[in-house]
Amino acid sequence: MASFKSVFANLSVFQFLTFLRRGVFYSFMINYLFTLMQTVTSTAFLGTLDMVASALGQNLLWGRICDRVKVRAKLIIVGETIAAFSYMIVFLIHRSLIDAGSTFTAGLAIIFGLSILEFFWSMSDVGWAALLTDVTTTETRGRVIGTMNFIASLGRMVGILFAGSLYEKGEGFRNGTIFYIVTALLFVGVAIMLFLLRRVKGRSTTPYEVTSEVKETEGKSTKENEKAYKWLLASLVIIVLGAASINQIILLFIKLPAGANASDYEMSLILSSWTIGGMIASLGFGRLTDKIGRNRVMLLGLGLAIMTPLLYGVASNYAVMALIYGMNGVSFWTIQTVGFVLAGDLIPKNRRGRLLSRYNTVMALSWGPAGILIGGPLADIQVRSLGLPPHAAYINAFYASALMVAGGAILFALKVARAQRRGSA
DSSP: OHHHHHHHHHHHHHHHHHHHHHHHHHTTHHHHHHHHHOOHHHHHHHHHHHHHHHHHHIIIIIHHHHHHHOOHHHHHHHHHHHHHHHHHHHHHHHHHHHHTTOHHHHHHHHHHHHHHHHHHHHHHHHHHHHHHHHTOOTTTHHHHHHHHHHHHHHHHHHHHHHHHHHHGGGHHHHTSHHHHHHHHHHHHHHHHHHHHHHHHTTSOSSTTOOTTOOOTTTTSOHHHHHHHHHHHHHHHHHHHHHHHTTHHHHHHHHHOTTTTOOOHHHHHHHHHHHHHHHHHHHHHHHHHHHHHOHHHHHHHHHHHHHHHHHHGGGOOSHHHHHHHHHHHHHHHHHHHHHHHHHHHHHSOGGGHHHHHHHHHHHHGGGGTHHIIIIIHHHHHHHHHTSOOOHHHHHHHHHHHHHHHHHHHHHHHIIIIIHHHHHHHO
16 A cells, blocks of 8 residues: 555656646747747647647557557656657757747747657657556546646646746747756656656556456446447547637637736736636546546536636636636536546556547647637638637637537537446446
């Protein structure tokens, strides 16, 4: 038991540092790219190409390696090390282009550089997802995943608060300060995983696995589980695309004079409210998932995901926006927690690497494809072709987001929740 607690403690610290880094780096990256490239659609290429590279890496290579060799921790270590060196290379290239006066090309250098890095870094994502599934059972998965997501939200919030003071209207990226901090955090994470690997050396290839794990397919056939998993992924595709289509737009809306008109510091507070909402959802709803069922909690999160975009337009100041955006954080982390728990319940043990890669790919749609395919073009067309002011265009995009999430929620209710109720009847 002491060994399990030690492993969990190391994983918790690693999770905190991972999301601290993401909060520091990505909170203002969209705004920085917009200052370099001047279009919403262009900024969305960052997450889009990252997602494509990650999907290719996980599904073609790393997921299969993870299942065959059972090297969860080693995949994380190698992936984080590659990322640390790559961040500095990306910074140096982008800075040289800025010095040469090519700001748009400098933005492209960041986008393509991080995308190439993501192909290799995705090995860490596969290892992490498989490792978390290994250490949990169907009875404890909701609580453990919820706790890890709470830690992730806490790390992200701290990172966002730091980002607000580090950004300095783009200077934090331009002079390399943010890149240096992120690189240091990656190396600390590598050290933590190396320490964890040494502690479990000599034990089985999956030393973290709980030996009392019950059958995840109990009461269902493998065929039924596979069908349920496919419908889960299908509904999540629609939900994630809908919810994430406005990820870039909301960051611009927050700063828009006709929108929330927030300063850099106020924007940090708004983004932090989203994270605080996520912390509450992860800690409370993770446990609730184990008690009252996955589907009920998921539908609650989906309801909030539909409602909150409809309310963004009524935010007259940053305080109101913080409240609404905090509710959206509750919805996202509820969906994130329950979705992963459902995937862990349905996926057979010997295919965790490959099938969790598919789940990771679906959730990675929030990185940018939704923005470049839906949100970005919808906003740009309204502003540039139809002549609408940005405020009206962004609000229309929020309405479209709510409609898409509603469609995904209906599919989930009909094909996943209803099927599971029938199977347990």
